[in-house]
Amino acid sequence: MILTLRPGTTQEGIQEVIKKIKELGFTPHVSTGKERTVIGVIGENAILHREVFEAMFIVEAVTPISKPYKLVSRDFKKEDTVIKVGKVEIGGNNFVVLAGPCAIENREQLYQTAVAVRKAGGKVLRGGAFKPRTSPYSFQGLGGEGLKYLAEVGKELDMPTVTEAMDPRQVELVSQYADIIQVGARNMQNFDLLKELGRSKKPVLLKRGMSAKIEEFLMSAEYILSQGNYNVILCERGIRTFEEATRFTLDLSAVPLVKEFSHLPIVVDPSHGTGRRNLIAPMSGAALAAGSHGLMIEVHPKPESALSDGFQSLNFDEFTEMMSSIQVVAKVLGRRM
Amino acid sequence: MILTLRPGTTQEGIQEVIKKIKELGFTPHVSTGKERTVIGVIGENAILHREVFEAMFIVEAVTPISKPYKLVSRDFKKEDTVIKVGKVEIGGNNFVVLAGPCAIENREQLYQTAVAVRKAGGKVLRGGAFKPRTSPYSFQGLGGEGLKYLAEVGKELDMPTVTEAMDPRQVELVSQYADIIQVGARNMQNFDLLKELGRSKKPVLLKRGMSAKIEEFLMSAEYILSQGNYNVILCERGIRTFEEATRFTLDLSAVPLVKEFSHLPIVVDPSHGTGRRNLIAPMSGAALAAGSHGLMIEVHPKPESALSDGFQSLNFDEFTEMMSSIQVVAKVLGRRM
Amino acid sequence: MILTLRPGTTQEGIQEVIKKIKELGFTPHVSTGKERTVIGVIGENAILHREVFEAMFIVEAVTPISKPYKLVSRDFKKEDTVIKVGKVEIGGNNFVVLAGPCAIENREQLYQTAVAVRKAGGKVLRGGAFKPRTSPYSFQGLGGEGLKYLAEVGKELDMPTVTEAMDPRQVELVSQYADIIQVGARNMQNFDLLKELGRSKKPVLLKRGMSAKIEEFLMSAEYILSQGNYNVILCERGIRTFEEATRFTLDLSAVPLVKEFSHLPIVVDPSHGTGRRNLIAPMSGAALAAGSHGLMIEVHPKPESALSDGFQSLNFDEFTEMMSSIQVVAKVLGRRM
């Protein structure tokens, strides 16, 4: 961490800062320029004390020189993390498609969708039982009943499953039924939920918050790892910008960046990320080419009568078509699907 | 709700849409232009079914004509809601300052701050016991012990108190100690927490999410009201933008807008909203002039050694000075402080 | 265009709006709901008068039902526009790479780069002579001398060239030397420049402004077409968001969207769009897979001593490697390179 002092700071002021640095157990390294004095604070995790220095009037700026996350970083672990869920492997050279309905509406809808997804090459079955909805008057999901359907259908078709938990109190229940627990974008900084999931051993699919910087995204993953659960799959799902033609702006640059900074796998959700059905296929191809470890796609037997997010769901034919064009590109890029 | 159909839609297509509208119990109103056909969907809460229509290929756009919230709207209740907490009234013509340390560090720190706040004209004591922190390695708050200090000091000085609950499981505990329960920006769409608070009767201070549109902000308040708790105070605390010179961009336009759309009181938090100590006084004055019902300010005996957010806290002298300049303006504007 | 009136509007108010609509030569179409009255304004280009109605107090909202652009729209021209520059075709099924140094520093640097670009499969030579720089103290480009080098090198190697004009007074000069004139992101709404280019017949490469919505981007192209110049190539180059890990957020969704709305070709600039050298290759692949008509890439003999934007330039080896992996994907997607 580097402290830049204001111009005109006196020798006394500099001494006070140095004293504080030593008090905290770090080593100061002073560098005096023509206009400004700069002090390096040397020592492990010095950055965790940045607020102490930001609050000092004579400190004009505090600049971190190391990343605030540890366990999720490439520095901590060089090789890619590969997470096994049943027979499916997520991470490394694998390209995995997780697909299914946004919300589970009934057993039949889920079953039909799962059959179509599996046939087209989808490996993991997704389906929402607890739904975070902006309006209290919208369909909130089937809850426990939905979880039961998901477990049954997943078992019958031998597909691992993923579904969302919104409340720390749901973690235990969801763990009994699903193979991967999803954290939605709105809960990316629900720290009590993250801690609860960190104490579980289930794989977690953590979605990026709609206004989260990549660093904050990785910090939220760090919450889970720091409690002992290393099985975290990241998911880029679009950020909020001024553009109104899409529901969110899918930030595909996040894929190569996250792969540079972290060993954790990252998948992309073009359904929520764009909110427009006809953008899903091109953006899925783009995600693959950008280096993503997989896709999360909404599929519905009849999108136009879906109880949730039908506008951004593919029907079975559209999904099958998208999958075959993806497979061609995956093959030429040497990715395992 | 208005449906704009794609150019070239056939009579059959139009009939299909009309059929669907009637099925849902609404009245269609067709208007045929040169290029496009437009259909009005008339009936209460038609907008709640917007997804059904968005999923239809021939529907190019769905345009709401009424707001998606009900109980929080000015249409529902014309006069300002005034919330009484002890002897303090929030809303209407009152201008109330809620102040105290970001995090409660110990009893002494809280007590000293409370005395200074009250002396300068602050009416409600704030102090964090459970702290949402981006990093799992940062100070997470004193928890239950902090709550006890808060209740004791509030009682001793006869000041109502406000503190944050982050987890639905904390609501009961926090309710026993505090007079107002705060929902932090990161939890604005933690819907299980909102529902839990809706079932409590305690006043809630709901902070705007850092990427929440005003409509979404009001929808989150609607979650609480829809469960039966009408005592909601809104709080503008800055939104996330590209600007880096401030921590967030304080959106003061939200104040007159929320007052136009809703009967609920709205206060402003310039401490988090700017993240810079020297902006707190000017932006507090601006919030008052924009019509805010109050301010939420971080005060600390020694900001430079604060365990949390010292950079954006005022010391006692700075707070006192700010309060006296605010009082002068409040008086000339006819606001009761 | 649809006008939604405020609740409680009287019959007189409605009549006044109707009168205004007729005055402007349009046909009103009134639809009376329980809470609100809605009036359709039928007639060509009604939306151009939206401000008249927005200014009326009783009009709560004005909703366009047709796009504000005409000549650039797919409605106006169904098939893709293909622009010929020398022997190079841009648009349709072609995938064209435009590459070269950000700024022309001297003849030798430009020549060496052009040779490397051509050898690796780049078709159009880019190079800046007039440079828009945030700081008045940064290198501003070689100006006319740079233009001369560009024309010479392009001719010698038989490559069409592209360079930026920043000022309407430069259009004539730049036209004499370059084959395509670039409009930079900061000038996307420099309407006098756009008009000047519209009166020229030279192909224009129009970059998206860093805070431009896709609709505004297309409106700026409309300025050029409306003056008679139909040879416009669009370029997505990243938008400004809260994310700081990249210089801008490359909005690849813009590619399929623009192709849906418009017949004009669109290329992607991952150099400026990400600002990080190691993101250029993955985002180039992603742009191709998203359906882009080409790429605009910065290449420099020695990026670490570039006078402008070295941080985001590829050296010759990196460019060559990127091109070969792009070619493999282009082939399997059936794109002509």
Next chain:
Amino acid sequence: MILTLRPGTTQEGIQEVIKKIKELGFTPHVSTGKERTVIGVIGENAILHREVFEAMFIVEAVTPISKPYKLVSRDFKKEDTVIKVGKVEIGGNNFVVLAGPCAIENREQLYQTAVAVRKAGGKVLRGGAFKPRTSPYSFQGLGGEGLKYLAEVGKELDMPTVTEAMDPRQVELVSQYADIIQVGARNMQNFDLLKELGRSKKPVLLKRGMSAKIEEFLMSAEYILSQGNYNVILCERGIRTFEEATRFTLDLSAVPLVKEFSHLPIVVDPSHGTGRRNLIAPMSGAALAAGSHGLMIEVHPKPESALSDGFQSLNFDEFTEMMSSIQVVAKVLGRRM
């Protein structure tokens, strides 16, 4: 400027960086930590060479320690700049209101408005002759004829005038008629226009670009000052964010921040900044309380039939009412109006 090197950088790498620093005439200051080496680059304007270092692979991050602008900074000039235009002074303790129609439609409209503005206390007359419009089909202003009306009315009523120049070729003409030349938000980084204005001696009112960081805003002012024209008035007019309820998000924090960083005066435009007529009065009060040096307000005899931006214009009564409430607050704050 501080360079943070990548972990694992060798002694040779460090020596190479040091060599480069010395070549450029600066002094290196090396500080070796456990994980990383950090090098301070000491010397005037070192930051202008940041790109040289950003392009080096072993340099992980470049951190400026001084501001990139000079002439506009408080360091360069401690006391507030006060700009005299006729008898009007802008800056320092003065609070000046510039008002008038968005676009000049005819002499009568301008004259009536000017009379109303002056009577209510407005000091400078604004009116657009050249209008930057998103659509080529919208009213583009009266041009030279409008300028003549502006000059005549200003002279008759003894009010200084302000109007926009969009094109460097207009600067000379506009200078002959108006007292202050405005640069619109879309042209904030039209560097040729800025340079042209820098060579003129006329006061310039520079509007903040809708996606410009405060630092970039000040850099654009630096362009003008660096050419010798020190008479620059800054204008905050809203930035582009995800919020849709207002046209832009008025960033009032920019006011105290700009006053901290620069000696130049800054005024606020709540008409464009909010795009909603009923927000103008509250946000004007807020701008004053935040420390603004003035306001720029759109006034129109009959906003509902304005040819441009009627939705955000006040009529005469609204303006007069707003002015009297502003005057009360200005008085109590000790500001001269």
